[in-house]
Amino acid sequence: MKRLLIRGARLIDPSRGLDILGGMLISDGRIEAIGAELVNAPDPHDGTEILDATGLVAAPGFIDMHVHLREPGFEYKETIASGADAAAAGGFTAVAAMANTSPPNDNASVTEFVLKKAAEAGKARVYPIGSITKGMKGTELAEIGEMVEAGAVAVSDDGLPVSNISVMRRAMEYTTLFDIPLIEHCETPELHPGGVMNEGFWSTSLGLRGIPRASEEISVDRNIALAELTGARFHVAHLSTEGALRRVAEAKDRGLRVTCEVTPHHLVLTDESVKSYDTHAKMKPPLVTEADREALINGLKDGTVDAIATDHAPHHADEKGEDFDHAPFGIVGLETAVSLCLDRLVGTGILSMTRFVELMSTGPARVLGVSGGTLEVGAPADISLFDPQKRVRVDPDKFRSKGRNTPFGGWELTGAPVRTFVAGRVVWSAE
Numbered sequence: 001m002k003r004l005l006i007r008g009a010r011l012i013d014p015s016r017g018l019d020i021l022g023g024m025l026i027s028d029g030r031i032e033a034i035g036a037e038l039v040n041a042p043d044p045h046d047g048t049e050i051l052d053a054t055g056l057v058a059a060p061g062f063i064d065m066h067v068h069l070r071e072p073g074f075e076y077k078e079t080i081a082s083g084a085d086a087a088a089a090g091g092f093t094a095v096a097a098m099a100n101t102s103p104p105n106d107n108a109s110v111t112e113f114v115l116k117k118a119a120e121a122g123k124a125r126v127y128p129i130g131s132i133t134k135g136m137k138g139t140e141l142a143e144i145g146e147m148v149e150a151g152a153v154a155v156s157d158d159g160l161p162v163s164n165i166s167v168m169r170r171a172m173e174y175t176t177l178f179d180i181p182l183i184e185h186c187e188t189p190e191l192h193p194g195g196v197m198n199e200g201f202w203s204t205s206l207g208l209r210g211i212p213r214a215s216e217e218i219s220v221d222r223n224i225a226l227a228e229l230t231g232a233r234f235h236v237a238h239l240s241t242e243g244a245l246r247r248v249a250e251a252k253d254r255g256l257r258v259t260c261e262v263t264p265h266h267l268v269l270t271d272e273s274v275k276s277y278d279t280h281a282k283m284k285p286p287l288v289t290e291a292d293r294e295a296l297i298n299g300l301k302d303g304t305v306d307a308i309a310t311d312h313a314p315h316h317a318d319e320k321g322e323d324f325d326h327a328p329f330g331i332v333g334l335e336t337a338v339s340l341c342l343d344r345l346v347g348t349g350i351l352s353m354t355r356f357v358e359l360m361s362t363g364p365a366r367v368l369g370v371s372g373g374t375l376e377v378g379a380p381a382d383i384s385l386f387d388p389q390k391r392v393r394v395d396p397d398k399f400r401s402k403g404r405n406t407p408f409g410g411w412e413l414t415g416a417p418v419r420t421f422v423a424g425r426v427v428w429s430a431e
């Protein structure tokens, strides 16, 4: 592989508090040198490729710790190859794939299958997440040790909560042996049979069955208590309410190993988006109120939130074309996350560029315990290059993902990925 010199970029590395105008030299898939002195480095004339990145930001590769790649079993919605391609096009160098496939990732052979398909695709890295329970049925623990051995980085039954409290206790105890995070979809479904949106003003106005915010908060409470009992690393998936955030902040203050992620859609939209009965506003957890949205944004700023994750959930257009009660929950997120966050959070001055990069790379790398999240010399050259000034119009027809289910089609946004490198190799480029 040719050496590469990226020159003139704004280099942001939250792992070392670095924010400079500089350059970066990449060789053999790793960062060989980085610094302000390379900003106008002369042409080496030794065959090194040169990339003028003036006006662009170079960040440690973005990691989406919550995606659904649907393979095996639902290849009509997404495949590992199309999902990894969509990730690269969205500026992500790695994703963590949830286990709710068919069959679910509840044993080492499925974990190995996911890794093999990801290697064949050669786009973003894919970290498999094993299920907590066999068949995701919530009763018997899955082969967690064997999956970790095969490369699983965390466990989760995401899509479903683990309702049985003693199963959850044993799962948490077991994960401490491997020091991996247990990621929970925090929901209490018995509380709201048939619920399709947030319970409140809009559900009443629209005549749709509600899901109260307590559904998430009861589960977060219970699992924090179990994390305290077991010492497990407990991570709240797609945290959405002010009350759940408050509980996580309090657990962190007490020194528990509790972390959380929020999605771009919960940071940008509220349950008012449901008023046209658009099924692209149907997700789990549901879109909530403006007060919750503001609380989540404060959580990004004050450090309570560890990561922004998309919960990328591709569905076929025919499925999302059903009426609101029957359409599946979820939207795609890989190819809109960076632009949405740059436009709505960084461009508006709500988040600093460094904190944005931290939430997209250093934070999720730390939660998952994977490499990345840094531009240190010697680190793998996983790099997200983006243009904070580039104007884009979201066009779902151009997505690399097979899923077109997004509420953001037609949105005009400022800021977009430009080029994505994995181990020094270009896996996607805007040109």
Ligand SMILES: [Zn+2]
Pocket (backbone or CB within 6 Å): 158, 159, 160, 185, 237, 238, 284, 285
């Ligand atoms: Zn979930």
